[in-house]
Amino acid sequence: MAQTTAAQVLRLPTLRPGTLRRVLGPEWLLGWLLVSPVVLIVTSLLIYPFLDSIALSFQSRFIGKEGTWVGLANYAELVSGTSTPWVRAALVTVLVTGGAIAGKFVIGMTMACVLNQDLPARNLFRGLMFLPWAVPAVVTAYVWRFLFDTTGPINGAIATFGLADDYLYFFNDPKLALPALIVVVIWSGTPFWTMNLLAGMQAISQDMYEAAEIDGAGTFQRFRFITLPSLRSVILVTALLSTIWTSANLTQIFVLTGGGPNYATTTLPLLAYLVAIPGTRLGAGAAISMTLVPIYLVLVFLLTRRMLQQGTD
Amino acid sequence: MAVATAARALRRRARGSTRARQRGIGRGWTIATYVALVFFVFWTVVPFIWMVLASIKTNKEIYDDFTILPKSVYLGHYVALMSGKFAIWLRNSAYVSTVATALSITLGAFGAYAITRLRFAGRRTIALGLIFTYLIPQSLLFIPLFQIVARLQMADTLGALILVYPTITLPFCTWMLISYFRSIPVELEEAALIDGCSRLGVLFRIVLPLSGPAVVVVCLFSFTQAWNEFLYALVFTNSLASRTLTVGLTQMLGEDVFYWGQMMAGALITAVPPVLMYTLAQRMVIKGLVVGGVKG
Numbered sequence: 001m002a003q004t005t006a007a008q009v010l011r012l013p014t015l016r017p018g019t020l021r022r023v024l025g026p027e028w029l030l031g032w033l034l035v036s037p038v039v040l041i042v043t044s045l046l047i048y049p050f051l052d053s054i055a056l057s058f059q060s061r062f063i064g065k066e067g068t069w070v071g072l073a074n075y076a077e078l079v080s081g082t083s084t085p086w087v088r089a090a091l092v093t094v095l096v097t098g099g100a101i102a103g104k105f106v107i108g109m110t111m112a113c114v115l116n117q118d119l120p121a122r123n124l125f126r127g128l129m130f131l132p133w134a135v136p137a138v139v140t141a142y143v144w145r146f147l148f149d150t151t152g153p154i155n156g157a158i159a160t161f162g163l164a165d166d167y168l169y170f171f172n173d174p175k176l177a178l179p180a181l182i183v184v185v186i187w188s189g190t191p192f193w194t195m196n197l198l199a200g201m202q203a204i205s206q207d208m209y210e211a212a213e214i215d216g217a218g219t220f221q222r223f224r225f226i227t228l229p230s231l232r233s234v235i236l237v238t239a240l241l242s243t244i245w246t247s248a249n250l251t252q253i254f255v256l257t258g259g260g261p262n263y264a265t266t267t268l269p270l271l272a273y274l275v276a277i278p279g280t281r282l283g284a285g286a287a288i289s290m291t292l293v294p295i296y297l298v299l300v301f302l303l304t305r306r307m308l309q310q311g312t313d
Numbered sequence: 314m315a316v317a318t319a320a321r322a323l324r325r326r327a328r329g330s331t332r333a334r335q336r337g338i339g340r341g342w343t344i345a346t347y348v349a350l351v352f353f354v355f356w357t358v359v360p361f362i363w364m365v366l367a368s369i370k371t372n373k374e375i376y377d378d379f380t381i382l383p384k385s386v387y388l389g390h391y392v393a394l395m396s397g398k399f400a401i402w403l404r405n406s407a408y409v410s411t412v413a414t415a416l417s418i419t420l421g422a423f424g425a426y427a428i429t430r431l432r433f434a435g436r437r438t439i440a441l442g443l444i445f446t447y448l449i450p451q452s453l454l455f456i457p458l459f460q461i462v463a464r465l466q467m468a469d470t471l472g473a474l475i476l477v478y479p480t481i482t483l484p485f486c487t488w489m490l491i492s493y494f495r496s497i498p499v500e501l502e503e504a505a506l507i508d509g510c511s512r513l514g515v516l517f518r519i520v521l522p523l524s525g526p527a528v529v530v531v532c533l534f535s536f537t538q539a540w541n542e543f544l545y546a547l548v549f550t551n552s553l554a555s556r557t558l559t560v561g562l563t564q565m566l567g568e569d570v571f572y573w574g575q576m577m578a579g580a581l582i583t584a585v586p587p588v589l590m591y592t593l594a595q596r597m598v599i600k601g602l603v604v605g606g607v608k609g
Binding site: 041289 | 342346349350353354356357358359360361363364367375376379381421423424426427428433434435436439441443445446448450451452453454457458459460461463476477479480483487512513537540541543544547548559560563573576577580581583584588595
């Protein structure tokens with residue numbers, strides 16, 4: 001009698017397998033067994049570090065030392081003046097991401113339109129234009145560093161055609177470094193846009209184009225009123241993914257400029273690296289990373305909603 | 314025979330109508346299309362060509378003569394490269410990427426099968442969690458992961474990279490395999506279960522063999538992601554002997570004044586495995602990319 005009451009109060013399922021099966025699903029044991037490694041790795045190496053990073057951002061902690069809680073001091077330091085590296089890095093992040101996404105969209109869309117035409121050797125051209133996507137970011141960065149170098153072809157062309165009096169030191173000039181960097185980021189990120197847009201275009205029903213043609217719509221009108229609206233969802237998802245990865249990626253910047261000259265190309269992720277690892281201030285670095293989280297949360301929320309919608313269609 | 318001919322005629326007519334529609338874009342637009350095509354080919358290919366050419370030029374050709382085409386193929390940069398640390402980095406990259414991929418595909422296949430076919434509490438939450446974690450950028454995680462690696466006494470070892478690379482490749486492998494496993498008719502599995510096959514038997518004898526090409530592509534993908542990874546390798550290793558290729562390349566700068574020849578040779582070798590893999594599996598890669606969304 002007493003035992004039954006205890007079970008009722010605690011609402012414990014009795015250990016009969018039938019009940020467990022009802023509560024946890026018919027194949028819970030094997031199911032959990034099979035997913036447990038994935039869950040374990042994701043929890044201990046993705047979710048825990050993420051939470052740890054939040055805690056770290058409220059500590060003063062140096063590499064190899066114990067941390068002390070400092071409240072919001074790390075965050076206060078970031079915005080204490082109008083000229084702190086953080087403010088500048090936030091601005092650079094917006095410029096690089098905005099510029100690169102705009103460029104990738106325009107070039108990717110044009111490329112997709114071209115590749116969607118009835119070209120000779122179309123598959124060869126498609127394969128070729130997706131190539132920059134396959135190359136490691138470090139390789140891309142080095143090749144472009146060479147292209148922009150004083151011994152490279154861009155300066156070679158400038159000298160040959162007499163476009164400037166002296167070599168252009170692209171990555172040492174605060175005015176030129178940022179645009180040059182954006183060009184490189186666009187080059188390596190465009191294929192991802194092209195692929196998605198092209199796939200989207202191929203899913204558009206040809207009947208719509210034929211109907212529009214009968215109604216007398218020109219080429220540009222067909223693009224403006226059929227292609228573009230049909231691609232809305234594809235453009236949105238691609239833009240969200242591309243924004244997350246472009247703003248978070250620091251490989252190309254690290255190789256091309258290291259963030260210089262004088263922080264002109266330092267984005268927030270790179271600043272976090274510079275402060276935390278070479279600067280050994282883990283807490284301050286974590287706080288810099290954390291300032292990106294609210295934006296990522298919004299982007300990821302929009303994205304997962306979209307992706308799940310598409311998954312159920 | 315007649316049917317085949319009719320089908321061919323239909324196909325021909327379909328192709329004809331495609332041509333007609335393409336002609337419908339007008340002469341001006343057709344010219345614009347080809348101009349754009351030429352521009353895009355240049356834009357894409359010139360950096361690659363410049364890399365290949367520079368890797369076989371002599372230093373004199375690169376720094377003094379500024380020749381575009383080398384007079385002869387000079388392999389000195391490759392020889393110098395392979396006799397230095399580069400060979401170790403190459404081996405490290407191959408080792409780390411292979412182990413991380415093997416781990417991810419094995420654990421990913423088990424997890425994906427459970428999420429796709431087994432009924433148990435929590436599987437939806439886990440599937441959702443996978444997308445979320447897949448989207449967390451590395452630059453948010455390297456600081457806390459650095460602490461974990463230090464606490465486990467794994468700093469500056471390849472083991473650290475084998476530990477953290479599955480955070481990139483595992484959610485991806487699992488997610489891709491889920492979508493492939495879903496496309497396998499469930500009736501096949503039910504028939505096998507009725508015949509007395511166990512759940513694991515179904516996974517190994519039916520599901521995995523049926524998704525063979527998909528598994529290969531996911532492996533290639535995962536290998537490439539690990540091979541191309543830079544930030545974690547930069548933060549978690551620091552001695553020359555435990556660097557991977559991507560980080561090793563950055564160490565070569567500044568060692569030598571005349572570095573472009575060797576740099577380009579090194580960059581070329583680093584780019585070969587991912588490009589090769591992409592060329593081999595191009596069709597499937599693009600399809601998977603569009604379905605799953607890959608970091609780019």
